[in-house]
Amino acid sequence: GTIALEVIDALKDVDAILVPIGGGGLASGIALGAKTVNPQVKVIGVEPENAACMKAALSCGHTITLPSADTVADGCAVRTAGALTLTFCRRYLDEIITVSEMEIMSALLSLIEKHKLIAEGAGVLSLAALQKLHMKDKKIAVLISGGNIDISTISALISKALISRGRVFRFAVQLPDKPGQLLNVAQILTEQDANVIRLDHDQTMVTDSFQKVQLTVTVEAHGQDHVDRIVHALEENGFEINKIY
Numbered sequence: 001g002t003i004a005l006e007v008i009d010a011l012k013d014v015d016a017i018l019v020p021i022g023g024g025g026l027a028s029g030i031a032l033g034a035k036t037v038n039p040q041v042k043v044i045g046v047e048p049e050n051a052a053c054m055k056a057a058l059s060c061g062h063t064i065t066l067p068s069a070d071t072v073a074d075g076c077a078v079r080t081a082g083a084l085t086l087t088f089c090r091r092y093l094d095e096i097i098t099v100s101e102m103e104i105m106s107a108l109l110s111l112i113e114k115h116k117l118i119a120e121g122a123g124v125l126s127l128a129a130l131q132k133l134h135m136k137d138k139k140i141a142v143l144i145s146g147g148n149i150d151i152s153t154i155s156a157l158i159s160k161a162l163i164s165r166g167r168v169f170r171f172a173v174q175l176p177d178k179p180g181q182l183l184n185v186a187q188i189l190t191e192q193d194a195n196v197i198r199l200d201h202d203q204t205m206v207t208d209s210f211q212k213v214q215l216t217v218t219v220e221a222h223g224q225d226h227v228d229r230i231v232h233a234l235e236e237n238g239f240e241i242n243k244i245y
Helices: 002-010 025-037 053-060 083-092 101-115 122-130 151-164 181-191 224-236
Strands: 016-020 042-048 095-099 140-142 168-176 195-202 212-220 241-243
Touching: 002 025, 016 025, 016 122, 025 042, 025 083, 042 053, 042 122, 053 083, 053 095, 095 101, 095 122, 101 122, 101 151, 122 140, 151 168, 168 181, 168 224, 181 195, 181 212, 181 224, 224 241
Parallel strands: 016 042, 016 140, 042 095
Antiparallel strands: 168 212, 168 241, 195 212
8 A cells, every 4th residue: 555655645646556466465455545545546457367366356256266377477376366355456446457478578578678677577567558558648657566587587588579579580491402592591681681690501401302401590670560571572582481480
């Protein structure tokens, strides 16, 4: 509840507060505090799609145990909402928004890239939900809660988020096994402003033709439109592209 008091004290005309939900303790406290000070403030809970135990409980009218809670937001990977917190959330929470795993990863990438902040998966749930709100010209407080994440996890999440945004692209193409073919592909990628970050040239991958090799290339791109242009340019030059990711 004290978090809500601090938010309203700092931003007295706040229209909504976004708060992550695991078992519901944080959300119920913030909802109670905010509504006590200003009943007009909307308090919106956010859960992972794969672990939306509070939303399920509110729909059923009682606590329910989910069969699983498989989410990158491990701080909110809760299968059963608290009975007491359910009572407070039912009374004070305005709504619950759920976010996908990819939306969580994308939010983490945005937080690091644009704001130079690091949070765990559960900590960026509210940020992931922000784009789903239809509250134009409103003041919204987004609670970033939790920084318990290790380096290897950060690396994996960033990589997946980059792939989902079309910022990293990997493809395979079969080439005639003769000099100059690799250079042709490289020239097309250069013309399309694609930065090669990994390249594998394997003569053993193609088993149905002795005269061909497989080239697997990973490139940095500027987004999905850029990826489409790269693929189009390669195909226009007679290369059959197999997109890996």
